[in-house]
Amino acid sequence: DVFDRDEQVGLLLVREIASSENPYDERLSLEERSELEQILDLFGSQNADIRSLVRNLQPVEDYISVTSIPDDFYKRLIDEINHLYREQLVLALSVLIRKLLENLVIDILRKKYGTSQLNLYYDQSRRRFHDFAVLVKNLDAKKADFDYVTPNLAKVIKDIERYRETGNSAAHSLDVNLTMEVFAEDKQRINYLVQLLVRTLQNI
Numbered sequence: 001d002v003f004d005r006d007e008q009v010g011l012l013l014v015r016e017i018a019s020s021e022n023p024y025d026e027r028l029s030l031e032e033r034s035e036l037e038q039i040l041d042l043f044g045s046q047n048a049d050i051r052s053l054v055r056n057l058q059p060v061e062d063y064i065s066v067t068s069i070p071d072d073f074y075k076r077l078i079d080e081i082n083h084l085y086r087e088q089l090v091l092a093l094s095v096l097i098r099k100l101l102e103n104l105v106i107d108i109l110r111k112k113y114g115t116s117q118l119n120l121y122y123d124q125s126r127r128r129f130h131d132f133a134v135l136v137k138n139l140d141a142k143k144a145d146f147d148y149v150t151p152n153l154a155k156v157i158k159d160i161e162r163y164r165e166t167g168n169s170a171a172h173s174l175d176v177n178l179t180m181e182v183f184a185e186d187k188q189r190i191n192y193l194v195q196l197l198v199r200t201l202q203n204i
Contacts, residue, residue: 014039060086063187066195068202070107090178097190101160102132104197105139111204112145132164150200156193163190
């Protein structure tokens, strides 16, 4: 786990563990002494402070933490979002959050209306799904149809629209001002949106 987070810290941690052992301990076999001496030679030249590095290696929680994921596509998408959050790649993070919300809206409309109202989510003339703005508008127009599934759906459509615009800005604007602090502040709200959309999709 340490090596996955930071290779330098992993190497220093090996050195710290090996340094605590005495290669001249009489209880060690010749083979064990030789192996320990090799480890110390290999990692002994490291001069960084292992304790301060480990202290700074704080675990980062997942950004999206839903308990029930519809399928492997969404699992991979959420895994990528969480990876981008850990790596603090804010522009890509914003775009993928937008993609996650967009695909959930598509699947909700598709599952609810099937091919009988294909135009709600699919543009046949262009052979592609509607733009996110059109999808949100159509979901808003049909929100009464979901009262029996999720009465709160109407209340969050404005929030979905907000994150749609944020994702658009990240993808197309050169001066977009996104920070990790903004995402940290929005984490709870975005998780609520994702969980509500997932629950809606599963309960149709």
